[in-house]
Amino acid sequence: MATGVGGAGIGYTEGANGFTGWLSLNGEEWLKLHDDFGMALVPVTVAAEDGMVEKSLDDDETPITQTAILLPSPNPFNPSTRLRFQLKNDSNVKLSIYNVKGERVAQLIDGPYLRGRHEVIWAGQDDRGRRVASGAYFAQFKADNVVQTQRLLLVK
Numbered sequence: 484m485a486t487g488v489g490g491a492g493i494g495y496t497e498g499a500n501g502f503t504g505w506l507s508l509n510g511e512e513w514l515k516l517h518d519d520f521g522m523a524l525v526p527v528t529v530a531a532e533d534g535m536v537e538k539s540l541d542d543d544e545t546p547i548t549q550t551a552i553l554l555p556s557p558n559p560f561n562p563s564t565r566l567r568f569q570l571k572n573d574s575n576v577k578l579s580i581y582n583v584k585g586e587r588v589a590q591l592i593d594g595p596y597l598r599g600r601h602e603v604i605w606a607g608q609d610d611r612g613r614r615v616a617s618g619a620y621f622a623q624f625k626a627d628n629v630v631q632t633q634r635l636l637l638v639k
Contacts, residue, residue: 552624
């Protein structure tokens with residue numbers, strides 16, 4: 484894990500067996516989390532201040548070692564959220580939104596994509612373009628023999 488200066492941090496690296504979580508209290512000394520440790524992050528948006536550095540996944544030039552859906556941002560959201568995913572290989576991709584009853588609400592993607600990093604915006608609408616109700620939803624990602632789900636929370 485790269486070191487830097489600053490305050491506390493949470494990060495991850497990609498490896499052959501998936502994502503590895505890291506914690507730091509000072510931004511310089513990083514502690515690897517146990518491989519069995521499950522980690523969920525809730526992003527908090529703050530106003531930019533002098534000295535802050537913003538880094539996005541698009542700036543990351545590390546090679547993609549696995550196909551995966553990444554954390555949605557923002558989440559909770561209103562009125563829209565960005566769903567990002569990465570493909571190790573060219574692949575057919577399905578990205579669908581389901582409600583808590585397991586009913587498909589929207590089909591965002593269903594087709595071929597090239598390897599690399601991609602994103603799609605979900606504007607909180609169903610397949611007919613109608614706004615959905617506040618509540619929990621699930622983004623199901625299928626590609627390259629990988630099936631993953633991310634929880635989404637729409638708050639109005």
